[in-house]
Amino acid sequence: MDSIKIFSPSSVANLSCGFDVLGLCLDTIGDEMIIKKSTIPGLRIIKIDGEDLPLAIEKNVAGVAAKSYLNKFPTEIGIDIEIYKKIKAGSGIGSSAASAVGAVFGINELLERDIRKIDLIPYALEGEKLASGETHADNIAPAMLGGLTLIRNVESLDIIKLPSPSELIITIIHPKIELKTSHARTIIKKQVPLKSVINQTANIAGFISGLYTNDYDLISRSLNDDIIEKERSLLIPGFNSLKKTALEIGALGCGISGSGPSVYALSRGLTKAEEVASGFKNVISRLGIDYDIYISKINSKGVRKSI
Amino acid sequence: MDSIKIFSPSSVANLSCGFDVLGLCLDTIGDEMIIKKSTIPGLRIIKIDGEDLPLAIEKNVAGVAAKSYLNKFPTEIGIDIEIYKKIKAGSGIGSSAASAVGAVFGINELLERDIRKIDLIPYALEGEKLASGETHADNIAPAMLGGLTLIRNVESLDIIKLPSPSELIITIIHPKIELKTSHARTIIKKQVPLKSVINQTANIAGFISGLYTNDYDLISRSLNDDIIEKERSLLIPGFNSLKKTALEIGALGCGISGSGPSVYALSRGLTKAEEVASGFKNVISRLGIDYDIYISKINSKGVRKSI
Numbered sequence: 001m002d003s004i005k006i007f008s009p010s011s012v013a014n015l016s017c018g019f020d021v022l023g024l025c026l027d028t029i030g031d032e033m034i035i036k037k038s039t040i041p042g043l044r045i046i047k048i049d050g051e052d053l054p055l056a057i058e059k060n061v062a063g064v065a066a067k068s069y070l071n072k073f074p075t076e077i078g079i080d081i082e083i084y085k086k087i088k089a090g091s092g093i094g095s096s097a098a099s100a101v102g103a104v105f106g107i108n109e110l111l112e113r114d115i116r117k118i119d120l121i122p123y124a125l126e127g128e129k130l131a132s133g134e135t136h137a138d139n140i141a142p143a144m145l146g147g148l149t150l151i152r153n154v155e156s157l158d159i160i161k162l163p164s165p166s167e168l169i170i171t172i173i174h175p176k177i178e179l180k181t182s183h184a185r186t187i188i189k190k191q192v193p194l195k196s197v198i199n200q201t202a203n204i205a206g207f208i209s210g211l212y213t214n215d216y217d218l219i220s221r222s223l224n225d226d227i228i229e230k231e232r233s234l235l236i237p238g239f240n241s242l243k244k245t246a247l248e249i250g251a252l253g254c255g256i257s258g259s260g261p262s263v264y265a266l267s268r269g270l271t272k273a274e275e276v277a278s279g280f281k282n283v284i285s286r287l288g289i290d291y292d293i294y295i296s297k298i299n300s301k302g303v304r305k306s307i
Numbered sequence: 308m309d310s311i312k313i314f315s316p317s318s319v320a321n322l323s324c325g326f327d328v329l330g331l332c333l334d335t336i337g338d339e340m341i342i343k344k345s346t347i348p349g350l351r352i353i354k355i356d357g358e359d360l361p362l363a364i365e366k367n368v369a370g371v372a373a374k375s376y377l378n379k380f381p382t383e384i385g386i387d388i389e390i391y392k393k394i395k396a397g398s399g400i401g402s403s404a405a406s407a408v409g410a411v412f413g414i415n416e417l418l419e420r421d422i423r424k425i426d427l428i429p430y431a432l433e434g435e436k437l438a439s440g441e442t443h444a445d446n447i448a449p450a451m452l453g454g455l456t457l458i459r460n461v462e463s464l465d466i467i468k469l470p471s472p473s474e475l476i477i478t479i480i481h482p483k484i485e486l487k488t489s490h491a492r493t494i495i496k497k498q499v500p501l502k503s504v505i506n507q508t509a510n511i512a513g514f515i516s517g518l519y520t521n522d523y524d525l526i527s528r529s530l531n532d533d534i535i536e537k538e539r540s541l542l543i544p545g546f547n548s549l550k551k552t553a554l555e556i557g558a559l560g561c562g563i564s565g566s567g568p569s570v571y572a573l574s575r576g577l578t579k580a581e582e583v584a585s586g587f588k589n590v591i592s593r594l595g596i597d598y599d600i601y602i603s604k605i606n607s608k609g610v611r612k613s614i
Contacts, residue, residue, distance in 0.1 A: 021509040152513035158528060160516050191498040197507065197534060202328040204508045205515050206459035209467050212519040221465060227504060 004110045006033040007306040008102030009146075009299050010087045011094035012170065012264045013138035016225040016255035017203035021151045023094075023142035026170065027299035031086050031098045032306065033062070035106040038078030043070060050085035065100035065127025066107055072123065075111055088292070091174045092262035097139030098303075100127030105144065105303045117144050117302065121157055139258065146302030148211065164298040165214045169273035171251070173280040174262040175237060176290040187231050196226040216252060216268045223253025223266065236261045238287050245279040270295070311417045313340040314613040315409030316453075316606050317394045318401035319477065319571045320445035323532040323562035324510035328458045330401075330449035333477065334606035338393050338405045339613065340369070342413040345385030350377060357392035372407035372434025373414055379430065382418055395599070398481045399569035404446030405610075407434030412451065412610045424451050424609065428464055446565065453609030455518065471605040472521045476580035478558070480587040481569040482544060483597040494538050503533040523559060523575045530560025530573065543568045545594050552586040577602070 009030035015022040038044070045055045045063055057063035062083055070079075081103060087095040104123045108115055124140045141149040141159050152158040192200075206222035209215070233239040233256060242263050246254035250272055251265040263280070267273040273295050284291045316337035322329040345351070352362045352370055364370035369390055377386075388410060394402040411430045415422055431447045448456040448466050459465040499507075513529035516522070540546040540563060549570050553561035557579055558572040570587070574580040580602050591598045 020505045150512050152509045192504045197499045198327045201511045202459045205457050205511045208515040
């Protein structure tokens, strides 16, 4: 195999009740990458399509992740990477994680090495660190492994793949405003009232229980964020209207995707998810903001070779 | 039926990763209550054995709970309650909850009313409020329903009964020192660092996942408290040694039971739980503190008629 094509999916981190610990892999939007063997030794990013991102290895999330992997598992073979960004940087659906995961997974596949996906995560995390300044696995883990993932401990990479009830459908709206993850992080309060902690732990516990028992009502009752939504949502124009609309239509829950500005809703069934998408469009159109909108099942596989 | 005998079990609230939201019902220790019909109308507590508690209805947890129930479901029949306290007040294993739950459940059974256990909880909570000054269901729910319970929302009484992996055995040591719940509450910080919130949500999520998948290792890794243990454990002599000993012996986890001073350990299997009990005894004996010690399976039934 001299060349490989990769689909590296977008993802939704946090999911309201799981700040920094929960993530979900999307199915219908993701980056494409082509990774080729080269007779010239070394690692190069030779093309980036769709976004204005640096080609320099040490300044590029995919480059840093790939380099980290190759430092651990060196090769004499030269590697050229082409990145076709479909996920907009700064959209809040795991753009940098997709780049990092795709590069590491793709090179590992290209070199036909027998390393499990979960063991590739530390190298992808190195790339993510370049984007956010901190080690966060809540997009990396679902993009790599697929499904719904829990980061129980990021240092020890204790990652649990949770069940994904089959009728869960996600609607995502990306209002095209600039919002840097690092900025979104700075406005979060560093201290949380004890009452909010109790609510948050109760809700994530209810959510996890609902996933194991296919209890959509319990999932719905648990999809609340007592930690960051109030502050972060101030940066997202129309957030309160988007959320109100989604819940009135009958979404199970609605909140900020990652650090925003994208907003996600979880619905039971495709029809409901489509109705939510229409509702989202109405709200955001009235504000005169350009947007992208997506509807997706949960992608149970994660990053994969594409045909 | 003119008389009924009730076994009302003790319980362990919090379970380290679930401050104010998780609770577990114990099997081998609980109060006994005898509730009798009387020709004299009204509610009376006619005997309390084992503890020096007030007989006056409005000053007694069982009395307040019973009164709350009877206000909602009045009867012409007189009711006499005898309480045989086996759970020491202030021990941290749900003494007041057992009194409240026993009274409400017992009267309901005596009057042969067709009300589900879960619907009796609000009246038991009224009694618990007398003891702690606040509405907490994390002992009431497991004592009533049995098993492991999650209080997703205490206002709406959204209570989820979680699975109880069959090999889980609890060891409890009650060092006989005075520790008021209300005092233990006051030393808790009202603000929690964000990093601790993330750890706590990750751990309760891991714990719940472990319960559904019978993953004892995951349960063990998740049994941590980032919220209250550090402060509250200062009030419990020998806590650090007790915990260290339990974990060295191989307990899955160890922490404060409720607001203390009792300390619980969860183990996989009876043999391990007995070894932990021996370890606990050694530690606390060296300190010259009197103690009670219990080993128990999880009681899946909760409060019940006794034979």
